[in-house]
Amino acid sequence: xxxxxxxxxxxxxxxxxxxxxxxxxxxxxxxxxxxxxxxxxxxxxxxxxxxxxxxxxxxxxxxxxxxxxxxxxxxxxxxxxxxxxxxxxxxxxxxxxxxxxxxxxxxxxxxxxxxxxxxxxxxxxxxxxxxxxxxxxxxxxxxxxxxxxxxxxxxxxxxxxxxxxxxxxxxxxxxxxxxxxxxxxxxxxxxxxxxxxxxxxxxxxxxxxxxxxxxxxxxxxxxxxxxxxxxxxxxxxxxxxxxxxxxx
Amino acid sequence: xxxxxxxxxxxxxxxxxxxxxxxxxxxxxxxxxxxxxxxxxxxxxxxxxxxxxxxxxxxxxxxxxxxxxxxxxxxxxxxxxxxxxxxxxxxxxxxxxxxxxxxxxxxxxxxxxxxxxxxxxxxxxxxxxxxxxxxxxxxxxxxxxxxxxxxxxxxxxxxxxxxxxxxxxxxxxxxxxxxxxxxxxxxxxxxxxxxxxxxxxxxxxxxxxxxxxxxxxxxxxxxxxxxxxxxxxxxxxxxxxxxxxxxxxxxxxxxxxxxxxxxxxxxxxxxxxxxxxxxxxxxxxxxxxxxxxxxxxxxxxxxxxxxxxxxxxxxxxxxx
Numbered sequence: 001x002x003x004x005x006x007x008x009x010x011x012x013x014x015x016x017x018x019x020x021x022x023x024x025x026x027x028x029x030x031x032x033x034x035x036x037x038x039x040x041x042x043x044x045x046x047x048x049x050x051x052x053x054x055x056x057x058x059x060x061x062x063x064x065x066x067x068x069x070x071x072x073x074x075x076x077x078x079x080x081x082x083x084x085x086x087x088x089x090x091x092x093x094x095x096x097x098x099x100x101x102x103x104x105x106x107x108x109x110x111x112x113x114x115x116x117x118x119x120x121x122x123x124x125x126x127x128x129x130x131x132x133x134x135x136x137x138x139x140x141x142x143x144x145x146x147x148x149x150x151x152x153x154x155x156x157x158x159x160x161x162x163x164x165x166x167x168x169x170x171x172x173x174x175x176x177x178x179x180x181x182x183x184x185x186x187x188x189x190x191x192x193x194x195x196x197x198x199x200x201x202x203x204x205x206x207x208x209x210x211x212x213x214x215x216x217x218x219x220x221x222x223x224x225x226x227x228x229x230x231x232x233x234x235x236x237x238x239x240x241x242x243x244x245x246x247x248x
Numbered sequence: 249x250x251x252x253x254x255x256x257x258x259x260x261x262x263x264x265x266x267x268x269x270x271x272x273x274x275x276x277x278x279x280x281x282x283x284x285x286x287x288x289x290x291x292x293x294x295x296x297x298x299x300x301x302x303x304x305x306x307x308x309x310x311x312x313x314x315x316x317x318x319x320x321x322x323x324x325x326x327x328x329x330x331x332x333x334x335x336x337x338x339x340x341x342x343x344x345x346x347x348x349x350x351x352x353x354x355x356x357x358x359x360x361x362x363x364x365x366x367x368x369x370x371x372x373x374x375x376x377x378x379x380x381x382x383x384x385x386x387x388x389x390x391x392x393x394x395x396x397x398x399x400x401x402x403x404x405x406x407x408x409x410x411x412x413x414x415x416x417x418x419x420x421x422x423x424x425x426x427x428x429x430x431x432x433x434x435x436x437x438x439x440x441x442x443x444x445x446x447x448x449x450x451x452x453x454x455x456x457x458x459x460x461x462x463x464x465x466x467x468x469x470x471x472x473x474x475x476x477x478x479x480x481x482x483x484x485x486x487x488x489x490x491x492x493x494x495x496x497x498x499x500x501x502x503x504x505x506x507x508x509x510x511x512x513x514x515x516x517x518x519x520x521x522x523x524x525x526x527x528x529x530x531x532x533x534x535x536x537x538x539x540x541x542x543x544x545x546x547x548x549x550x551x552x553x554x555x556x557x558x559x560x561x562x563x564x565x566x567x568x
Contacts, residue, residue, distance in 0.1 A: 091437035109430035
């Protein structure tokens, strides 16, 4: 699904503010995988995500999604992203229904009066946040957790091959975080959507995902395969923590 | 009373344009100050060359829309703030409008309705002859200018009001239906979240073009109709259009409060009517406290600033 080979990304190259964000990293993510990327601030997690959506271009190496090099113009045709800020993933001035009509498929729209799909309604129900009863409410009137749930439903409504999650639970309270993570896990298990999730939260990295990548100073220092290594929860916990804490 | 409503409704079309650019797509655009004039200039020139008022108005709206497209191009391609880009285009349109009219102003050729006679018919020459030194003996037909029927009679008998009301009503219906479509819904969404549009695999810049073109089409449309209504197009008639329209939009928003019927398209209509009544009231009774008609633009600007300031105190987030 994702192939990153020897990618180096440098911000402000050739200036006094030059900063190496990714150093010769290579990473492979298989179809249907749920990859969790953890690391401290400045480790390069966000740059990795920007690389995947074509927001930054590598000065060296190749980044491909489904065998096609990433370009910012077309990448969102098969990829969806949910960001940390719940307002970033929804149209706040539109109703929940209008948001879902737009999210139903990727690409340009015509002059027809769209209708909400049954898939979107089912997804909305599966959030367990009562959104199906708020179709006529404006997204700006929803709570942070509801907005993020709506953003995730919107992100997967178009049936993307890849779902990128950029600390999507960081702005939520613990209860909302739990529900959102259950929904995220369900999307991976039941829809088979490949997920790359970036988080600061060690507990989430321990509980969710098939694989965990730990980043440090622009490099991937560890990739932990939860299923193959069959490590018990406590061992995994200590592995992640020792790796991250040794870098901070 | 009737002329106030007529003028308010004519203004409401330009205010609709300002509502689209400032509110719907959130791209502050000052071009209507110029595209309003360009619309008037193109319409009157086309009337002079013998075209019908419908065609002339259509072409005027298209010309103004082209000005909006230029602003969108500068904004999206060169990543220049839409305000700055529109100031440049607006400045350029001043010269362009004079070019189009080949004069700073131009009267509308009047068709002989039997009720009123045009200046040309009465004096046997056109006002341009006075300015440009044409022959005083040349009669109207021989001057090469053609008399074209325009929709307005200026008789304040309700005839003009019906025509203007129908035009405004149709405009509101068309815009409301457009905004209800998936494309229109995305346009509304673009105004508040460009990133979400991009995530849906659509180039957000397209909506900057659509929004700015639509905004200026309405400004040009209004300018063309106002020129026909008032009997002339003048290069200075657009000064303050954006601020006046913004005041109208804000008045409309105040009237409706937190409600947003038909996507807010009704705001500029109600606001412009209210503005026109306030303007008439101020002009009629303002002299008692020392106001002059020329003070209205200053008062309008102060009103807009005051409303923005009040909203700033009430809410943390405010847009112009």
